[in-house]
Amino acid sequence: MNISIIAGARPNFMKIAPIIHAILDQQQAGRDISYRLVHTGQHYDQKMSDTFFEELNIPHPDSNLGCGGGTQAEQTAAIMVAYERELLDNPADLVLVVGDVTSTMACSIVAKKLGIRVAHVEAGIRSFDLTMPEEINRMVTDSITDYFFTTSTYANENLLRYGAKEESIFFVGNVMIDTLLKNRARFSKPAFFDEMGLTAKKYMVMTLHRPANVDQGEKLKELIFEIVNNVQGLPVLFPIHPRTAKIFTDLGISADNLYIIDPLGYLEFNYLVENAKGVITDSGGITEETTVMGVPCFTLRDNTERPETISTGTNELVGTDPKNIKPALDRLFSEDIKKGGIPPLWDGNAATRIVDNILSIYGK
Structure with missing residues (x-):
């Protein structure tokens, strides 16, 4: 056939x-x-x-x-x-x-x-x-x-x-997890990791690209400020999606602990995720990968098509209201956060x- x-x-x-x-x-x-x-x-x-x-x-x-x-x-x-x-x-x-x-x-x-x-x-x-x-x-x-x-x-x-x-x-x-597990031992440290003096579990990773979060400049600015101001000074690494970059550039957003980086390849990006203190995202696929790698994940969406990452995994649905970010991050840093498990199969x-x-x- x-x-x-x-x-x-x-x-x-x-x-x-x-x-x-x-x-x-x-x-x-x-x-x-x-x-x-x-x-x-x-x-x-x-x-x-x-x-x-x-x-x-x-x-x-x-x-x-x-x-x-x-x-x-x-x-x-x-x-x-x-x-x-x-x-x-x-x-x-x-x-x-x-x-x-x-x-x-x-x-x-x-x-x-x-x-x-x-x-x-x-x-x-x-x-x-x-x-x-x-x-x-x-x-x-x-x-x-x-x-x-x-x-x-x-x-x-x-x-x-x-x-x-x-x-x-x-x-x-989940076939995406097939690929993750097959390549996990090959994750590679990005060149900037040591140059920036990064340490495992001492930085955050953020990805944002959905219209509800990035299309309105003031909303995007408020989300990012809530994040960078509530991570206890840890670096926030932001591999910026081309869609987001167009809007972000005009906003003039800056913070001492916010680092804008180019999109990364699969092996380098997942090295960052696996070693992060936590991940803040509006992606669906990343919530699957963080679940398998046991990394706390906060999803800035009002819904998810992957509820198993919440019921079983490490994902938490925070919503798109910036006011929800601080309580979520407070739980992360007080270690009042679920450990999660891996969904069946x-x-x-x-x-x-x-x-x-x-x-x-x-x-x-």
Whole structure:
């Protein structure tokens, strides 16, 4: 059988890498399974160079559709047109999509209209916030998916509530954690770490990029001041997202313990996270990684599609009100903070389970 695997953005490649490695393992064992990796080009990322692929042992795409830029509608349309041509030229038995980017939704629609089955990795996660484009992508994709590969029992329950058949849901764990555990021993100290005199557990890491936090200048300024003023003088390292940088530059924000740094590669960024006193973020994926690494995490959002990072892990949902930041950080520094555990099946073997289930479904 042949699988068309879709990636639209840098994090997608980190999710599909262990799946491809599991496919290659099965090929070595003589199983009838192959893949074609399609990059839609949704996000152009300068850090997706040869170094990125080599650093994480990620295969290069077999095809790049080059569908970057444009509005949500323009990009969705461009991906659908280009991917239809790709599938007609390179037929597949199954289309496998990951996550919740525009490419996930667009390629799922194309596949179904061509009569090809769809498998969704990270199916069923929900924030229940329709102002998030990702939430719409999740809902549309799951409404037409044939096989759901989930990261948590919460996701299973969401799918069942929306009418998915139980026999089509496979609780396999988290492929992002497969990549994290495989590379954890290879995390690398950034060059500036020693130059700045940083010490493990004596600094904070902050990432902000969501519109609710960064699009209003005064709100962003208030959030950052609340953070830098309530970390007991510890350095706050801020690898700034390009989206945030455009707004941040015009605000003239500065503090003695605030350090703006360029976006980092996977191995360097996770070195910082693993050794931090705590992380303040509005990212979903980082909350998964901090949970596995046992690092306290404070999420500046009013909702999360990853509730297991709160119920089981080290994450705390702080909200977007700046007044909530000081009490949260006070708990961190008084050690009145939960230690957290690791959610079930976040053990580094999710990709193996996915491929095993696909082979079983197709009788290969």
